[in-house]
Amino acid sequence: MSPETLSGIARKAVKLATKKGADQAQVTALTLVEDLTRFANSQIHQNVATIKEGLSVRVILKKKVGDATIGALDPSSVETAVSNAIKIAKVSPPNELFKSLPEPKKYTPLKRTFDRKTATCDPNLRADNAKRAIQIAHDKAPYVKAVAGSYMTGSAGFAVANSLGVDAKAQVSLAQMAVTVISEKEGSEGHGYYYECARNMKEIDVDKVAEKAADKSVKNVQPIRLEPGEYEALLAPDAVALSLAYISNGFLGTWFQDGTSFVKYNLGKQVFHETFSLKDDGKDMDTLYVSPVDGEGVPKQALALVKKGVVSEKSICYDSYTGGKEGKPSTGHALVPFFEAFGPGPDLVNMVLEPGQASEEEMIKETKRGVYVSRFHYVRTVNQPRMILTGLTRDGTFLIENGEIKGPVLNLRFTDSFLDVYKGIQMIGKDRERQPMASVPPIKVNKLRFTGVTEQ
Amino acid sequence: MSEDLAELALKTVQRLGASYADVRHVSIETENLHVKRGNPEEIRKGAFAGLGVRAIAKGAWGFAGTTVLKRSSAIETAKKAYKVALASARAKKTDVKLSPTAPKKAKYSTPLGKDPFKVTLGEKLDALKAAERTAAAESTELIKTSSSFFRAYRERKLFLSSEGAKIGQTIVWCGGGVSATAIRNGDVQVRSYPASFRGNFNTAGYEFFESLDLAGHARETAREAVQLLSAEKCPPTTTTLLIAGDQLALQVHESCGHPTELDRALGTEADYAGTSFLTTDKLGSFRYGSPKVNLSADATTPGGLGTFGYDDEGVPAKNVPLIKEGLFVNYQSSRETAAMLNLPEGSSGGMRADSPLAMPIVRMTNINLLPGDWKVEELIKDTQDGILMLTNKSWSIDDRRLNFQFGTEAAWLIKNGSKEKMIKQATYTGITHQFWGSCDAVSNDDWHMHGTPTCGKGLPAQVMYVGHGVPTARFRNVRVGIA
Numbered sequence: 001m002s003p004e005t006l007s008g009i010a011r012k013a014v015k016l017a018t019k020k021g022a023d024q025a026q027v028t029a030l031t032l033v034e035d036l037t038r039f040a041n042s043q044i045h046q047n048v049a050t051i052k053e054g055l056s057v058r059v060i061l062k063k064k065v066g067d068a069t070i071g072a073l074d075p076s077s078v079e080t081a082v083s084n085a086i087k088i089a090k091v092s093p094p095n096e097l098f099k100s101l102p103e104p105k106k107y108t109p110l111k112r113t114f115d116r117k118t119a120t121c122d123p124n125l126r127a128d129n130a131k132r133a134i135q136i137a138h139d140k141a142p143y144v145k146a147v148a149g150s151y152m153t154g155s156a157g158f159a160v161a162n163s164l165g166v167d168a169k170a171q172v173s174l175a176q177m178a179v180t181v182i183s184e185k186e187g188s189e190g191h192g193y194y195y196e197c198a199r200n201m202k203e204i205d206v207d208k209v210a211e212k213a214a215d216k217s218v219k220n221v222q223p224i225r226l227e228p229g230e231y232e233a234l235l236a237p238d239a240v241a242l243s244l245a246y247i248s249n250g251f252l253g254t255w256f257q258d259g260t261s262f263v264k265y266n267l268g269k270q271v272f273h274e275t276f277s278l279k280d281d282g283k284d285m286d287t288l289y290v291s292p293v294d295g296e297g298v299p300k301q302a303l304a305l306v307k308k309g310v311v312s313e314k315s316i317c318y319d320s321y322t323g324g325k326e327g328k329p330s331t332g333h334a335l336v337p338f339f340e341a342f343g344p345g346p347d348l349v350n351m352v353l354e355p356g357q358a359s360e361e362e363m364i365k366e367t368k369r370g371v372y373v374s375r376f377h378y379v380r381t382v383n384q385p386r387m388i389l390t391g392l393t394r395d396g397t398f399l400i401e402n403g404e405i406k407g408p409v410l411n412l413r414f415t416d417s418f419l420d421v422y423k424g425i426q427m428i429g430k431d432r433e434r435q436p437m438a439s440v441p442p443i444k445v446n447k448l449r450f451t452g453v454t455e456q
Numbered sequence: 457m458s459e460d461l462a463e464l465a466l467k468t469v470q471r472l473g474a475s476y477a478d479v480r481h482v483s484i485e486t487e488n489l490h491v492k493r494g495n496p497e498e499i500r501k502g503a504f505a506g507l508g509v510r511a512i513a514k515g516a517w518g519f520a521g522t523t524v525l526k527r528s529s530a531i532e533t534a535k536k537a538y539k540v541a542l543a544s545a546r547a548k549k550t551d552v553k554l555s556p557t558a559p560k561k562a563k564y565s566t567p568l569g570k571d572p573f574k575v576t577l578g579e580k581l582d583a584l585k586a587a588e589r590t591a592a593a594e595s596t597e598l599i600k601t602s603s604s605f606f607r608a609y610r611e612r613k614l615f616l617s618s619e620g621a622k623i624g625q626t627i628v629w630c631g632g633g634v635s636a637t638a639i640r641n642g643d644v645q646v647r648s649y650p651a652s653f654r655g656n657f658n659t660a661g662y663e664f665f666e667s668l669d670l671a672g673h674a675r676e677t678a679r680e681a682v683q684l685l686s687a688e689k690c691p692p693t694t695t696t697l698l699i700a701g702d703q704l705a706l707q708v709h710e711s712c713g714h715p716t717e718l719d720r721a722l723g724t725e726a727d728y729a730g731t732s733f734l735t736t737d738k739l740g741s742f743r744y745g746s747p748k749v750n751l752s753a754d755a756t757t758p759g760g761l762g763t764f765g766y767d768d769e770g771v772p773a774k775n776v777p778l779i780k781e782g783l784f785v786n787y788q789s790s791r792e793t794a795a796m797l798n799l800p801e802g803s804s805g806g807m808r809a810d811s812p813l814a815m816p817i818v819r820m821t822n823i824n825l826l827p828g829d830w831k832v833e834e835l836i837k838d839t840q841d842g843i844l845m846l847t848n849k850s851w852s853i854d855d856r857r858l859n860f861q862f863g864t865e866a867a868w869l870i871k872n873g874s875k876e877k878m879i880k881q882a883t884y885t886g887i888t889h890q891f892w893g894s895c896d897a898v899s900n901d902d903w904h905m906h907g908t909p910t911c912g913k914g915l916p917a918q919v920m921y922v923g924h925g926v927p928t929a930r931f932r933n934v935r936v937g938i939a
Contacts, residue, residue, distance in 0.1 A: 034916050037543070040724040044544040048916065049536050050813040054504070071484075071504030071523045084501055091577045092499045093585075101883070123518075123543035131547040150728035150915050180727040193727075245778070258601045258637065265642040307872040344498060351579050380850040382863050382883065382939040385642050390861050390883075390939070392854045394730075413859055413885070415938050421644075452885055454859040455733070 001053065001073065003169035009055070009123045014161045015057050017082045022089070024060040024101045024161040028295060028337050029053075029073055029451035031236075033119060033154040037126035040148040043135045044127060055290060059085040059203055060101065061075065063094035067344075069337065071398050079103055097326035104165040107292045107299040110283060111166035114155065115200040118173040121153035129177070136182045140214035143221065145189070149213075151178035153201055156289075158336050160297040162284065168297035172289060175201035176436075179209050180395060181217035190223070190408060192216025193395035195238065197434055199386050203284060216374060216396040223408035225453055226399055232370030232426075233448035239393075241435035242376045244278070244351055246389055248437075249381070251280075251305050251315050253322035254345045260384040262419060263311045266440055272309040273425035276353040277302050282332065286432060286439040287350040295336035299319050303331055304343035305351070309423070319346040329378050351438035356428025363444040365403040371412065371448070372398040382415065387395055390415040392454065413452035421445050458483070458505075461530040465509050466616050468534035474511040474541065476554065478617040479534075480768060481507050482812035485573060489606040490633075491584040493592065497603075499577065506812030509537040515551030521830050522812035554791040555802040559621035562763020565628075568760075572608040572630040573846055575662045580606050584632070587670035591636040595676035598685065600639045603680065604670055605654045606632040607909070609921070611908035613812075621770040629761055629921065630658030633908060634670045636678035645684035645880060647865055649677040651702045652848050657907030657921070658759040680866055683878055690867055690882035692937035696842030697884055698835060698930050701711035703864050704825065705906035706848045711888040711921070712744075713823040714749050714913075715857035716778045717806075718787035720818075722796060726874045729913050730855025733888065734784055736797060742784040745892030748827040748929075751779040753788050754806055760923030761824035761907035768816035770803035778823070782893070790818050810918040817914045822905070824925035828898025832928050835897055837873040843936055844868040844875065844928075845882050852930035853888075861885040861938060884936045894932045903927035 006029040017025035031053050038046040055078055056069045066089030070081040109295035129151045137147040155170035176197040183190045198205050236244070255261040262271065282291050282300030294300055296319060306314045318326075319334030322345060333346035364372070374396030382388040392413050399406040422445065430443035458481040469477040483505035490498040507519040507530055518541025520533045570841035591602040608630035615623040635648040650668055658664045686839040699707060714720060715732040723731055745751075745918040746826065755773035757763055766772055769791050778786050788806040789799060808819035831886020836844070850863035868875040909921040 036916050038915055039547065040726055041549070041722070043549040044516065044547045045724050046545040046815055046915075047517060047518040047540045047814050047815075048521070049540050050916075051524065052506075052813055053523050065499065067498070067500035069500065069502040069504070071502075071506065072525070080503070084503075088499055088501060088577065093496050093581060095495050095497075097495050123540045124546065127543040127546040133548065145722055146726065148723065151728060152916075178727055182723070186934075191535070231931070259639045260637070260644050377855050378852045380852045380863075382850045383644075383881065385644050388862075388939050390850065390852050392852065392859065395857050411859075413861060415499055415861065415883075441788060452859055452861070454854045454856070455887060 003157050003159055003171045006031060006157060007167065007169045009078060009411045010161040011167060013055065013057060013078050013082055016164050017057065018163050020082065020086050022059040022086060023062060024163050026058040026101050028158055028160045029055040030158040030336060030338050032156050035121060035154050036150055036152040038128050038150040039130045044130055047123065049123065054338055055081050056084040057081045059089045063096060063098055064092045065095050065098055066092055074308045083270050092297045098321065101162045101164055102166060102296050102298045102320045105299050107168060110290055110292050113172045113199055113290055114330045115173045118153055118175050118201040119155035121201060126151045126153060129206050133179050133208050136210035141183060141218040143183050143185045144181060144214060145184040146182045151174040160295065168292040169294040170293055172199050172338055173174045174199060177204045177206060177209050179213040181213045183217045183221050185221040188222040189271045190217050191395045192220055194217050197436060203355060220396050220408040226409040226412065228450045228452055230447045230449050232367050232446055234367060234370060234372045234444045236374045236442050237433035237440045238435060239373045241375045241438045242379055243389065243418055244438050246379055246381055247387055248348045248351060250347060250387060251317055252346055253316055253318040256316045257322065257325060262385050262387045263384055265317050265385055266311055267347040268312055270309040271311055271419045272306055272422040273385060273426055274309045275356060275428055276306055276309050276422050278306040278351060280348045281352050282350045284350060284352050286352060286434060287433060288436055289349050294332045295334040298332040300332035317346045317348060322346055322415045349437045353440040355441040356434050357370030357429050357430050358427040359415035360429060360442055363429065363442065364400055364405060366427060367400040368401060370400045372400055386417045387419050388417045410456065411454040412450040414448055415451040416449040421448055461507055461525060462614055462616050464527060465507060465530040466618065468531050469509055469511045469538050470618050470741055472538040474513050474538055476618055477511040478615060479509050480615050480812055482611060482613040482669055485610045487573065487608040489584060490603065491588045493605045496581060496712040496924055502884055507533055508812040510815060511536050511537045511541050512552050512901055513538055514545035516541050516548045517552060518544055519815040521621060532651055552792055553592060553795040555794040557791060557802060559617060559619040560770060561622045564625045564657045566716040567627040568628055570662035573610060576836055581594060583670065587634040587674045590671050590674035591634055591678040594675055595682050598638045598640055598682050599636050599678055601637040604634040606665060615770055617770055618895050623766045623770055623870060625765050627659060627764055629657050629659045630665050631655050631660060632665055632668065632670065634674045634677055636681040638681040640685045643685055645681050647677045647681040648847055649673040651906060652865060653747055655814045657761055657904055659712050659761060659763045660759050684866060684880045687878045687880040688739035689877045690937040694933055694935050695840055696930065696932055697934040697936060698839065698842060698844040698928060700846040700901060700928050701904065701906060702847045703845055704926045704929055706851050707862065708823050708825050708924050708926055709908055710851060710853045712778065712859055713820040713859055716787050717818045718789040718793040722793060728915050733856045733858050738784055743782055744779050744784040744889055745782040746895045747781045748828055748895050748898050749782045749892050752777045752826065753804060753806060753821050753823035757822045757824060757905060757923065757925055759905050761909060761921045762821035762923040767805045767807045768809050769803065769807040771803045774805040776804045788820065792819060810920050814918050818921040819920050820911065822923035822925060827900035827903045827927050830897050830899045831901045832899045835899055835928060835930055836870060836875065839847060839870045840872055842870040856889050860888065882886055883938045884934050886934055896932055897930040899927040
């Protein structure tokens, strides 16, 4: 369904809600196409094609707020959702913290965010790309044992309208490929992984993704045990991006207001190294889910989260509700209602970390004794205000000694404050890689505290 | 109407030549209520319905799903599933084989007292406000955030297969919780009841939510959050560890539930969730834990969040022992993975999809640690020097499910058989089989069902609701105090 059609449905639903007595109403109409071909053990084992449509309605009766969602866009479903939202609002207690839905603001639509061929990719093309990746990986070495991964194509589009005049829409096409290669030599496994995402499937380099994953995998067999302790660490972009996904919680208005954000206790302080500058910008084309507006139709602001290592009150992102609690305007970071996995609130999905000047080779060369981390796995926050994270390395962990990759090591567990870790940045890479929520370069830090080792 | 569309889709895909097909018509209702600092933060109802078609053609799987519930869309979705299966066959090495299951014509519904969707919003919100206000009142100075939650879920699904199965099911679950966050000088301490991350859930009616008595537990919950501000940090040491059910549930989930999933062991989650250290050569011979450790996958446990009549392949709910007196004896499996291993008993009945738009994958049902011989008080009395940890706060485990680290909201130092004092920032770590091998006692008087409604797995990512029946258990020589 086109954004224009979604927009028409959203506007009609707002009119209906107003006619039924809503003081304010906001409607988001959404369509999501997700086609994904998944392979493992060097063959396709799951292959899905799905279309999801839905409507989210927010109705305000004085200070009473009612929300209803429905997974359909036909006129009868729209009527049901609007009626449900009004019914909920009528019996709800007033929310005294609610100020208003956002006022309309002009925005400029983004160009070249949607490619029809990507959005409607034939399953045979996805299958052939999977087959090609499997073959390339197996060609790398006779001891490549199994190839796993996925090739995804599809699109996401939404339109949002409200009774104050907001009328906004956005659409992106999406393509993603991930390859995991498992090698085995004399009973010892080595894993490698690589990932690319884009809004146009032409930008996905299948050969490169398969080659990089296979290369890491064959070099990762027969890892040795490295004793836990503090080591220099070179974090590849995948690892940096996952750490940022957790650090970024500290910039959310919800965390800030709850007192759990590290920013709250470090206002105006340099908590990261001066070379660490991070922004969130929904219009930065280096990020994947670009959009000129957020889930409430508010134009997305480019927000400097960290400026030369310093965080401040200006680092915090808001939607209209959380902003309203502090008498501040939304920064354009409301999630689209259907993507609110953990309840409503603002989120950061377009982070961009300022690159440095080093190549990965230079970063390795400058490492005396350290760990090369391809990926982090299962990261969780142990302490919010100190941003202590724990997690493991995965799919390619190597020991660096005297400026050279010495060889693979068993996956390690880390437990450390990432305020300290990124205060100890020594080098930042010059080349960024696009990950789902962030575009980031590799980073070399002077220490990361490893607290455990896994087994094979 | 739903049956007509499902039958139309099934006939269409069969006519095209699928050697096997099944169709699920699913409608889901949800209700989320959240009261925070005296305000109704979220009052949301959701409704969602769709059709999912799974087909085998040329020996390979295809799946298509839609939320557009029209005849033309049912036909189009069936055709798409068939086309996707043919595409899969372009990169297959072996044909899909399914272990046999008798096609059933049956109905199942969660036994309910009060339908949670029929209880008025006002009544539920009153219960939440009472709990949240009680927690907040404990200390207006130190309790900075107090919240209470209610969540209800109803899934109506019809399963039809080309083998002749026709199964209608209605699954209902609900529950909630209350939490308090105390803050002083940048020290943030959270306590939750009856579990963290929005509470506990059972397949049951509103009577389960009422039985939680959130308001009755809110004051103690908040009081402990405040007490933690003055508590000492968990010391870094190796000690005897007692783990209460609201933490042990997640330990079981991560270190037994996931590694005994046969799809992980066979490598089909290698690209995302990971594989398993419980490789197929270990089945029947690997010592996973001490003789005190008995774990099962039981989809029949009353109230369990993973309790149902039939899985999403039409296999009846089963109770399958996974670990028997410490020995690894079974996997959780599907019809396809059971056939790959020639398991004589076939699928364990654990194929589940989180929506009509998702292809079913091997999922936990209720992974239960069976009760032992001890009373909780006896366990504490019998411990000279140790730590009791309660309520999960953080969790992490490697991609083969060996190296884990958990953090808990609260802990007690145990000295000479009694709880001496509360400590904070408690964490523990270990290697799965060594940890379960060190289990020397399991209680039997505090065993109950814990619901985990947020288990992530699969691509596209799916979120499943699963259960864990667990008591308190004791483990020797565990490393604690890492963070």
